[in-house]
Amino acid sequence: NAGVTQTPKFRVLKTGQSMTLLCAQDMNHEYMYWYRQDPGMGLRLIHYSVGEGTTAKGEVPDGYNVSRLKKQNFLLGLESAAPSQTSVYFCASTKGGVQNEQYFGPGTRLTVT
Amino acid sequence: DQQVKQNSPSLSVQEGRISILNCDYTNSMFDYFLWYKKYPAEGPTFLISISSIKDKNEDGRFTVFLNKSAKHLSLHIVPSQPGDSAVYFCAAITNFGNEKLTFGTGTRLTIIP
Numbered sequence: 001n002a003g004v005t006q007t008p009k010f011r012v013l014k015t016g017q018s019m020t021l022l023c024a025q026d027m028n029h030e031y032m033y034w035y036r037q038d039p040g041m042g043l044r045l046i047h048y049s050v051g052e053g054t055t056a057k058g059e060v061p062d063g064y065n066v067s068r069l070k071k072q073n074f075l076l077g078l079e080s081a082a083p084s085q086t087s088v089y090f091c092a093s094t095k096g097g098v099q100n101e102q103y104f105g106p107g108t109r110l111t112v113t
Numbered sequence: 114d115q116q117v118k119q120n121s122p123s124l125s126v127q128e129g130r131i132s133i134l135n136c137d138y139t140n141s142m143f144d145y146f147l148w149y150k151k152y153p154a155e156g157p158t159f160l161i162s163i164s165s166i167k168d169k170n171e172d173g174r175f176t177v178f179l180n181k182s183a184k185h186l187s188l189h190i191v192p193s194q195p196g197d198s199a200v201y202f203c204a205a206i207t208n209f210g211n212e213k214l215t216f217g218t219g220t221r222l223t224i225i226p
Contacts, residue, residue, distance in 0.1 A: 004156070031212065033212070040218060041218055042218050043157070043204075043214075044216070045213055058212075059213060059215075090156050098212050099147075099206060102149075102159060102214075103156075103159075104156025104157050104158070105156050106154065106155055107156055
């Protein structure tokens with residue numbers, strides 16, 4: 001089992017460029033999440049999904065879109081990157097909600113110049 | 114508004130001694146709490162959790178204590194081992210079914226051999 005994988009691991013974007021971060025899990029989990037972590041702050045929830053075909057906004061959704069077309073994949077899109085989106089992005093999955101153990105991917109370090 | 118606070122950014126403890134990591138919260142609606150551990154360049158991993166109906170939960174070397182009246186929880190690690198050196202995040206949710214986990218800013222624990 002690979003667990004939760006994230007692609008890419010690192011990326012540098014120019015302001016205004018777009019990109020998609022891919023999260024994949026092989027644990028058949030229903031729930032998936034995207035977080036961002038910034039220096040001096042805890043992880044903050046961007047968007048989440050409680051099942052295939054569903055998505056919902058988290059704490060800091062502005063500037064991001066997500067899709068969950070397949071149960072095992074959760075995509076995070078930045079349509080027009082801004083320097084404020086420079087961050088480390090973590091994807092996570094869990095079987096039955098955040099009160100259960102979340103399994104995190106290794107993170108994607110994104111820099112927007 | 115930081116609803117979950119970890120006021121000690123760092124803590125150093127001698128190997129074999131007890132490590133105590135503290136977490137305070139302001140939202141009285143929080144009713145479930147979790148601790149995650151994070152190594153550099155990796156995603157967080159789940160450590161232990163506690164429901165607000167309990168005041169203590171133990172798992173091996175790890176014990177979490179909850180003081181609802183003080184809105185305070187603590188994680189005790191006994192005995193501390195070099196592999197415990199990591200950043201520890203406490204997190205809280207308001208009720209089951211709400212997927213918005215609120216994280217603290219983290220405490221970096223260093224175990225001194």
